[in-house]
Amino acid sequence: MIVNFSATNYRSIKDKVTLSFEAENSKDLEDYYITEPIPGLRLLKLGLIYGANGSGKTTLLKALGFLRTLVIKPLERKTSTLNFKPFLFDEHKQHENTIFELVFVHNGIKFLYEIAFNNIAVMHEKLYYHQPNKSLVYERNTDTSKQLSSIEFGSKIKIKKAHKATLEANTLWNTTVLSGFLKTNIDSKELRNATDWFNKVLKAMIVPGADLRRYVTDLLESEEINKQHIVQFLRKADFKIKDISIEKNQQNLNIEDTELFTFLKHDSVKIQDPTETHTSEIYFQHSILRDDKEHSYRLPYKEESQGTQRYYQFSGLLALMITSEVVFPIDELESSLHPDLLKHFLLVFLVNSKKSQLIATTHHRELLMDRDILRNDVIWFTSKNNDGSMELYSLSDFDSSIVRDTTSIFNAYKSGKLGAVPELSDYYLDLNNGEK
Secondary structure: OEEEEEEEOEOOEOOOEEEEOEOOOOOOOHHHHEEEEEOOEEEEOEEEEEEOOOOOHHHHHHHHHHHHHHHHOOOOOOOOOOOOOOOOOOOOHHHOOEEEEEEEEEOOEEEEEEEEEOOOOEEEEEEEEEOOOEEEEEEEEEEOOOOEEEEEEOOOOOOOHHHHHHHHHHOOOOOOHHHHHHOOOOOOHHHHHHHHHHHHHEOOOEOOOOOOHHHHHHHHHOOOOOHHHHHHHHHHOOOOEEEEEEEEEEOOOOOOOOHHHHOOOOOOOOOOOOOOOEEEEEEEEEEEEEOOEEEEEEEEHHHOOHHHHHHHHHHHHHHHHHHOOOEEEEOOOOOOOOHHHHHHHHHHHHHHOOOOEEEEEOOOHHHHHOHHHOOHHHEEEEEEOOOOOEEEEEHHHOOOOOOOOOOOHHHHHHOOOOOOOOOOOOOOOOOOOOOO
């Protein structure tokens, strides 16, 4: 689980911003929102990020996704460059390193991972672990003149000299030590634990319109998730679906239908190559009441409504989050979902999940009306400063003069008291390009 994530000098992020999942002392809705992966460490299962278009909401998720890529999908050649942009509205920042800091917990151990990099190299990298006190796993530095990385392990880490040398050889100057470990035939309990979290727990960002059908269907076929769970989610969401079935078909696929294969192809589940001609078709069995009798109809996925298709996909995510330890970043959570379904999805997750987290951006401000189902510390806002940089802050940051227990968060946000809304001008246009 994520404790907190910080980013500096990445895209619209200029100065350090931090998204934290550490819960406040409030006991509000504690049974549903709070989990303790380590005794005494109270973490939130949900983070909702509001903000105007272009304010940086998605940037934060992209930063986390880029960090994931640095670990599990490294560059193969030392001549390749890292594909990202630092903060572009300040020429000085373009010559400074981008910095990520991530604190996370896996298998009861808390890790602190720090990395500083630019377009050509990973300049500095550190990994600490707490068991129970903070100890160094390794520190990495890069000599850019020689294009070489050096790694020093902490005093409590036992590693053979030959293994250290091999790991250094596999850690190119533009890749991370963690990615080097993933392709090195050595073992380290601490490194294995950390890389497993990036590889199995942290998922790629789900973008609006991403088709997760084949991903979820593959999870069902591999029995990574339970079919009855999916049926139950769909039934409780009032889709009148009694059962689902999967059939293998032969079909010539369009090579353009590769979005899902790119999306999450590094997850533990085996995903079918989209260029293969064997595909799996999902069918839904509907139970309809007519003339006081129950009638069953079987429809293929493509004949279902967009809402049914989307909730089938999201039911797969729910099944993973409830039965496994995963972290899903979702951009524009409300995409293709009815507001009631969005609320239902969140409540099913909160009530039933134990050790998963959901990080989501959203424009659905009506959700803020439901003060009885949201904690203040799960709500975050992004705003754009005058210099073009992003600002991130929590609803909990506001004092009682602005936010009280009786305050309507929806009205406060809508009226602009909380920021994170667009500053719109009037509706009149000068169609003569300023000419009189």
